Amino acid sequence: MDRQVQFIIILLTVFIVFSFSRGNCADSKRCEESIFLEQKAAIEEDVDLKEKMLSRAVELCPSNVFALNNYAVIKEKNGEIKLAGDLYRKAIDIDPNFAIAYAGFGDIRSKQGRYWEAASAYQIFLKLLEEERKNDDPLNLVQYAPIYQSKLENALTNANVSGIATSDVIIKSLSIVSSTESVRKTRGISVVARAKPNINLKILFDSGSSELKQYSMMQIAEIANALKSKSLVNNSVLIEGHTDNLGSDQFNLNLSNKRAKKVKSLLISLGIDESRLNTQGCGESKPIASNEIEKGRALNRRVTIVNYGPEPVSETE
Numbered sequence: 115m116d117r118q119v120q121f122i123i124i125l126l127t128v129f130i131v132f133s134f135s136r137g138n139c140a141d142s143k144r145c146e147e148s149i150f151l152e153q154k155a156a157i158e159e160d161v162d163l164k165e166k167m168l169s170r171a172v173e174l175c176p177s178n179v180f181a182l183n184n185y186a187v188i189k190e191k192n193g194e195i196k197l198a199g200d201l202y203r204k205a206i207d208i209d210p211n212f213a214i215a216y217a218g219f220g221d222i223r224s225k226q227g228r229y230w231e232a233a234s235a236y237q238i239f240l241k242l243l244e245e246e247r248k249n250d251d252p253l254n255l256v257q258y259a260p261i262y263q264s265k266l267e268n269a270l271t272n273a274n275v276s277g278i279a280t281s282d283v284i285i286k287s288l289s290i291v292s293s294t295e296s297v298r299k300t301r302g303i304s305v306v307a308r309a310k311p312n313i314n315l316k317i318l319f320d321s322g323s324s325e326l327k328q329y330s331m332m333q334i335a336e337i338a339n340a341l342k343s344k345s346l347v348n349n350s351v352l353i354e355g356h357t358d359n360l361g362s363d364q365f366n367l368n369l370s371n372k373r374a375k376k377v378k379s380l381l382i383s384l385g386i387d388e389s390r391l392n393t394q395g396c397g398e399s400k401p402i403a404s405n406e407i408e409k410g411r412a413l414n415r416r417v418t419i420v421n422y423g424p425e426p427v428s429e430t431e
Contacts, residue, residue, distance in 0.1 A: 141175075148175035152184065164188065172201075179205040179212050186218055198222055213242035213255060217262055224269055228283060230314050233269035233413055234402045236262050270409035278333050279315055284340035287313035288351075288421040312420040314402065317377060319415075322361075324372035326380070334377065337419065338384035350390045350425065353377050354418040358411035359398040371395030377417055 148171040155167035165188050171181035186201035202219035205212055220235030239262055246255050279287075288311045317334070318327040326334070340346055355370030355377075374393035382388050403410035 145175040145178065148172075148178045148181060152178060152181040155184065161188070176204075177208050179209050179215065182208075183212070183215050183218060186215075190218065190222065195222055195225055199226070211242060211245070213239055213246060214253065216242065217258065220262075220265065220269070224265070224272075227272075228279070229269045229272040230279075230316060230413065230416070231287075233266055234314065236266040236269060237403050237410075237413075240266065267409065270403070270413060279313065279336060281336045281339035281343065284313055284315075284337060284419070285343050285345050287311060288340065288349075288419065289345055310420050310422060312418055314416045314418050316415075317373075317417045319373055319376075322369070324369065324376045326376065331380075334380045335384065337377075338381055338386055341381070341386050341390070346421070348424055350392070350422045352420040352422060353381075353391060353393045354400075354420065355393070355395045356400055356414060356416050356418065357398050358414045359401070359405040360411065363397060367395055367397035369395075370397045374417065 151167045151171040151174070155164045155171070158164040158167060165185070168181055168185040168188065171178055172185055175181070182201050182205040186198045186205070189201065190198035199219060199222035202215045202222060205215040206219060209215075216235045216239035220232045220239065223229070223232035223235060240259060243256055243259055246253070315333055315337070317330045319325060319330070320327065341349075341351065353374045355372075355374035357366040357370050359366070361369075371393070372395070374395055378388075378391045378393050381391060398405070398414070401410075401414045402416075403413035405411050405414060
């Protein structure tokens with residue numbers, strides 16, 4: 115298609131595109147210009163100019179999730195991994211149903227070796243593709259399903275091999291503040307976007323028991339080091355225990371409670387003040403992956419640390 119014709123089409127469609135949800139923006143004229151620049155950047159062949167257009171689009175309307183995502187893609191290609199991850203995350207925070215950003219965010223976390231987070235992002239992306247199919251897939255995303263199913267499986271495998279999160283990773287994850295808090299359920303998978311920063315950790319226990327495997331003491335030590343850091347030393351945390359769906363609901367709830375309390379007791383033994391720690395057993399109620407396959411069940415058997423900041427946190431939350 116001739117570039118001039120493409121440009122005319124963009125002009126004609128800007129007003130239609132703007133009627134769809136791309137985030138709320140107080141200044142509609144700035145957002146109109148932002149969408150126009152994002153659309154123009156899509157057909158721009160000069161990479162430097164494309165990047166400048168998307169940067170300006172984000173500046174004009176920070177809630178333009180398409181501009182955020184496409185700008186993140188360029189930054190990822192340029193090797194600016196952290197910035198790309200921040201842009202993808204911002205797009206997700208603005209619109210938790212914006213499927214394509216989860217794919218990019220998962221790729222970033224895989225490159226950073228944060229495989230549990232990558233697997234979670236891929237899982238959400240694949241679930242949201244089911245909704246795209248129902249809506250006739252306007253962005254043509256369904257074609258990527260086999261690719262990201264493979265990426266999910268690789269992330270799950272790597273998570274089971276390289277599951278130790280360092281204190282630096284824990285500090286960074288618990289210092290990130292999200293602007294949304296919602297729970298959606300899609301065919302048995304709960305997708306939680308929390309207002310409080312949190313991190314999922316692989317802490318291994320003996321089967322059906324609250325006794326830790328020796329290997330997992332390294333992870334407990336990293337959590338303790340993070341909680342002693344300047345960034346988190348004054349903060350309280352909630353320790354959530356989670357299980358897969360094998361066994362009865364009540365058994366899993368009791369087991370997750372015992373495991374969360376075990377992590378708490380070990381952190382206390384490593385010098386963390388008991389008043390900063392509380393626990394909650396969630397059983398099988400908050401899966402982040404499919405319980406239909408073993409790799410998914412392994413992802414669901416986890417401990418989540420939630421940062422409540424200086425405010426107290428009770429076990430009933």
